[in-house]
Amino acid sequence: MEAKQSSSALFDVFLRLRPSNALDRERFLDVEQLGQGYAPTHITIRPPADDKRKRAIEKFAFTRVFEEHAGQRELFERTGAVNLLEGVLGAKGREGRDGLLATLGVTGSGKSHTVLGSRSQRGLLQLTLDLLFQHTGPRLVDIDTSLTAFQSLCAADVAESQLFSAATFLDSLYADNCAPSRGATPAPRGATPARGATPALETSFLSAPRRNAPRMSNLPTYPPIDDLLVDVDDTAEYALVVSMYEVHNDRIFDLLSSPTSVPGRTQQQKPRRALLFKSTEQSPDRKVVAGLKKVVCSDLEEALLVLETGLQERRVAGTGSNAASSRSHGFFCIEVKKRHRGSIPGPWSSSTLTIVDLAGSERARTAKTAGATLAEAGKINESLMYLGQCMQMQSDNATATTPNLVPYRQCKLTELLFSNSFAHHPPGQAASKAPQKAIMVVTADPLGDFNATSQILRYSALAREVTVPRIPSVTSTIQAGPTTRSYFSGSGRTTPSALNEELEHALQEVARLREELEVTQFKLEEETHRRLATEVSWKVAESRIEEVEAEVREEVWAEMEEKMALEQKRWRAARDAEMDAQEEHLDRKVEILTRGITIWEDEEADKENIEHVGLEDGRMEELEDENVKLRERLATMERENEGMRSPSKKIRTLKTRKWTGSGMGLEDV
Numbered sequence: 001m002e003a004k005q006s007s008s009a010l011f012d013v014f015l016r017l018r019p020s021n022a023l024d025r026e027r028f029l030d031v032e033q034l035g036q037g038y039a040p041t042h043i044t045i046r047p048p049a050d051d052k053r054k055r056a057i058e059k060f061a062f063t064r065v066f067e068e069h070a071g072q073r074e075l076f077e078r079t080g081a082v083n084l085l086e087g088v089l090g091a092k093g094r095e096g097r098d099g100l101l102a103t104l105g106v107t108g109s110g111k112s113h114t115v116l117g118s119r120s121q122r123g124l125l126q127l128t129l130d131l132l133f134q135h136t137g138p139r140l141v142d143i144d145t146s147l148t149a150f151q152s153l154c155a156a157d158v159a160e161s162q163l164f165s166a167a168t169f170l171d172s173l174y175a176d177n178c179a180p181s182r183g184a185t186p187a188p189r190g191a192t193p194a195r196g197a198t199p200a201l202e203t204s205f206l207s208a209p210r211r212n213a214p215r216m217s218n219l220p221t222y223p224p225i226d227d228l229l230v231d232v233d234d235t236a237e238y239a240l241v242v243s244m245y246e247v248h249n250d251r252i253f254d255l256l257s258s259p260t261s262v263p264g265r266t267q268q269q270k271p272r273r274a275l276l277f278k279s280t281e282q283s284p285d286r287k288v289v290a291g292l293k294k295v296v297c298s299d300l301e302e303a304l305l306v307l308e309t310g311l312q313e314r315r316v317a318g319t320g321s322n323a324a325s326s327r328s329h330g331f332f333c334i335e336v337k338k339r340h341r342g343s344i345p346g347p348w349s350s351s352t353l354t355i356v357d358l359a360g361s362e363r364a365r366t367a368k369t370a371g372a373t374l375a376e377a378g379k380i381n382e383s384l385m386y387l388g389q390c391m392q393m394q395s396d397n398a399t400a401t402t403p404n405l406v407p408y409r410q411c412k413l414t415e416l417l418f419s420n421s422f423a424h425h426p427p428g429q430a431a432s433k434a435p436q437k438a439i440m441v442v443t444a445d446p447l448g449d450f451n452a453t454s455q456i457l458r459y460s461a462l463a464r465e466v467t468v469p470r471i472p473s474v475t476s477t478i479q480a481g482p483t484t485r486s487y488f489s490g491s492g493r494t495t496p497s498a499l500n501e502e503l504e505h506a507l508q509e510v511a512r513l514r515e516e517l518e519v520t521q522f523k524l525e526e527e528t529h530r531r532l533a534t535e536v537s538w539k540v541a542e543s544r545i546e547e548v549e550a551e552v553r554e555e556v557w558a559e560m561e562e563k564m565a566l567e568q569k570r571w572r573a574a575r576d577a578e579m580d581a582q583e584e585h586l587d588r589k590v591e592i593l594t595r596g597i598t599i600w601e602d603e604e605a606d607k608e609n610i611e612h613v614g615l616e617d618g619r620m621e622e623l624e625d626e627n628v629k630l631r632e633r634l635a636t637m638e639r640e641n642e643g644m645r646s647p648s649k650k651i652r653t654l655k656t657r658k659w660t661g662s663g664m665g666l667e668d669v
């Protein structure tokens, strides 16, 4: 069986076996040894002897299998984590590329041990941070003294994040208890961020409760990795930014956000604000977890203290399978910011190494969970089932001529893990900015839960084969004989040893047929499982279609309403303008009318005045008499005047007038 090591597969898949305590249990998993100097790549699982379902033996292939004795450093070196880190740092003069390292397995199989280590050993995350700071240390930009460097980092952030220096972050949390980091107040306090990022002082932790600071002396330093080398671009300067979040019940929560705690409330009751995974204005072509708190760390000590702080927030509970079982999928992000070093530094580029500690799948019966923890387990199992589907499809795609669509939108976990791998990149950018091939470490306990382990191995392995030990067939011999009865009697061999031999053959054939039946049953079971999974996908797709339809309806409705409101506004404005014009017109008319009325009113007033004056003084009649007299006098004077005028004078008067018409001009007199 060949492992599908296609270059287009998204993952290299490693299997890590954990040393088991349950020595009273039967071992169901064996590693296939390839000989001296060869690393094992195949394992076989056999159902337990008391397995009622009589399942077949299965064989799985991985990129490499790490047996129980493999330590943290061996894993770190041999999984290619160092190369992944180099890819994130980017070659000389080039931008880095995102990287992903994740652990997957049944609850209690050693995922958290692999990623986060234990009291005595460091995990892959701490080893990565150590290696990173060892090699970038001299090239790290000093944000504690350079305000402009911090401001430029804030400005370059595309995820609407709040950036802090580690000193500010840690001091504000632990200042009363101890000074875990350098005590000095960093220069970037009060720095003004650009483009949506928030500087250190804008959000204060002062209202947050004080808690006990993690102590560096309590943190393990084993295994050492001082001799490991990483290529670093010596023409660049770097900044390392740490952020952490968890996916709990399909929602994303910041692990570095100080809890908005209310006294007396437990961790479960603390109200936490879920974050969105979305494209932002500055990141239109890829999704980011928006609004995270991010901490710029200057050395390993700061980064480890920030990490420990975030881990205190992570959801953990004791179950029947694990005393400290992760109840959420933990995401630990190390952002490597890089820019060309010089008198005028270049713009920051950014690439992220994400290390994921997935929650483990579990069976309620084994884990003995109830209530909220049981509900959490349901969500965990559901998200892992979707993850399994995505992994299977992406690995099928690697060899298929017509690749399937990977259904990564089914839950937050798969969206976070896959959406940027399948995001559409503009031509030319895809090759350089596409994420690197990810590392998946599958953890398993060879003495643990057979059913849960085999399920995880089925969808994570690079290849799988169902094996049945072949027994020489005597069916043809049986079929060739006349009947079963005559077979025994008709062979002519009636001696007890001959009959025994034939009986032996017949029994072997029965065993073989039973095993074939088992394989068929197994295949049937698997097909049923596939069908169920497809049905689930179908339902999810249907509900997604409904969701999208509702979204589109809402969008169209909102657009319509907006347009209607606009039209209404326009119509109202036009109506108001027309009413104004009409009113103005009316006003003018009224004004003209008013003026007329005033004149009329004045004449009336005069009359009234006259009447008023006449009545008052008793002179009205007197004046009228006088008036009559004056008129008579005037008439007399006119008559006298007529009489005095001679005819020659009349003619002279007529002659002096200019003639303008055809007649004699006498008609004008």
Ligand SMILES: Nc1ncnc2c1ncn2[C@@H]1O[C@H](COP(=O)(O)OP(=O)(O)OP(=O)(O)O)[C@@H](O)[C@H]1O
Residues within 6 Å of the ligand: 017, 018, 019, 105, 106, 107, 108, 109, 110, 111, 112, 113, 114, 118, 322, 324, 325, 326, 327, 358, 359, 360, 361, 443
């Ligand atoms: N390779 C290993 N070497 C030594 N101890 C191990 C190893 N793997 C796991 N353990 C121990 O087994 C216990 C359970 O491991 P761990 O918590 O890592 O499991 P897990 O897979 O993360 O479980 P869950 O999914 O419930 O969180 C821990 O006490 C851990 O220290």
